Amino acid sequence: QKEVEQxxxxxxVPEGAIASLNCTYSDRGSQSFFWYxxxxxxxxxxxxxIYSNGDKEDGRFTAQLNKASxxxxxxxxxxxxxxxxTYLCAVKKPSSNTGKxxxxxxxxxxxxx
Amino acid sequence: ETGVTQSPTHLIKTRGQQVTLRCSSQSGHNTVSWYQxxxxxxxxxxxxxxxxxxxxxxxxxxxxxxxxxxNYSSELNVNALELDDSALYLCASMLASxxxxxYFGPGTRLTVL
Numbered sequence: 001q002k003e004v005e006q007x008x009x010x011x012x013v014p015e016g017a018i019a020s021l022n023c024t025y026s027d028r029g030s031q032s033f034f035w036y037x038x039x040x041x042x043x044x045x046x047x048x049x050i051y052s053n054g055d056k057e058d059g060r061f062t063a064q065l066n067k068a069s070x071x072x073x074x075x076x077x078x079x080x081x082x083x084x085x086t087y088l089c090a091v092k093k094p095s096s097n098t099g100k101x102x103x104x105x106x107x108x109x110x111x112x113x
Numbered sequence: 114e115t116g117v118t119q120s121p122t123h124l125i126k127t128r129g130q131q132v133t134l135r136c137s138s139q140s141g142h143n144t145v146s147w148y149q150x151x152x153x154x155x156x157x158x159x160x161x162x163x164x165x166x167x168x169x170x171x172x173x174x175x176x177x178x179x180x181x182x183x184n185y186s187s188e189l190n191v192n193a194l195e196l197d198d199s200a201l202y203l204c205a206s207m208l209a210s211x212x213x214x215x216y217f218g219p220g221t222r223l224t225v226l
Contacts, residue, residue, distance in 0.1 A: 004155075034213075042220075043218060043219050049213070088156075099144060099146050099161055099215055100158045101146075101148075101215065103155030106155055
């Protein structure tokens with residue numbers, strides 16, 4: 001079992017729709033969760049981080065964390081073609097005193113005009 | 114723009130050679146991590162430096178080594194290059210006392226022939 005799992009996709013949604021990206025993690029004690037966006041050929045760009053159970057909203061983006069289910073998701077409302085990218089979920093290991101992040105393989109999102 | 118810079122942008126080497134990649138952290142960030150991202154995969158943690166000392170390492174052989182300088186810039190050195198070392202190499206900086214958020218540089222694309 002991978003430590004952080006994402007469906008590789010592609011996930012295809014029409015412009016204006018809600019895109020839902022999901023991520024599960026194996027280490028129940030994980031504390032910090034991050035979503036990065038990566039355009040083809042570019043480096044990951046931080047979108048959001050979440051530490052507590054529940055929802056965290058930032059503009060069109062909402063991160064949702066459910067520690068009991070070991071599940072974190074990212075919702076993108078009013079999806080735009082410019083949102084087409086790979087979305088990486090990252091988790092900080094609880095036993096680590098470093099900034100080591102464990103990444104999923106990423107989900108490719110395609111927003112069709 | 115994250116304020117993290119990397120050089121060079123692209124690099125082509127042959128098997129068995131050695132390479133040095135460089136990273137300049139965001140101003141004030143005293144911690145730098147290096148990641149390797151193979152095509153189609155999420156980034157994998159190589160190691161982290163804090164105050165010029167390595168304080169965490171991923172599952173990479175000793176031929177991957179690093180340095181951090183007093184100005185918090187950093188180097189990744191890879192000896193005896195192998196074909197599988199072809200990847201995007203990312204550095205990420207963070208402030209050790211500022212939570213777990215890491216900001217990535219643009220990356221160096223290394224091709225080993």
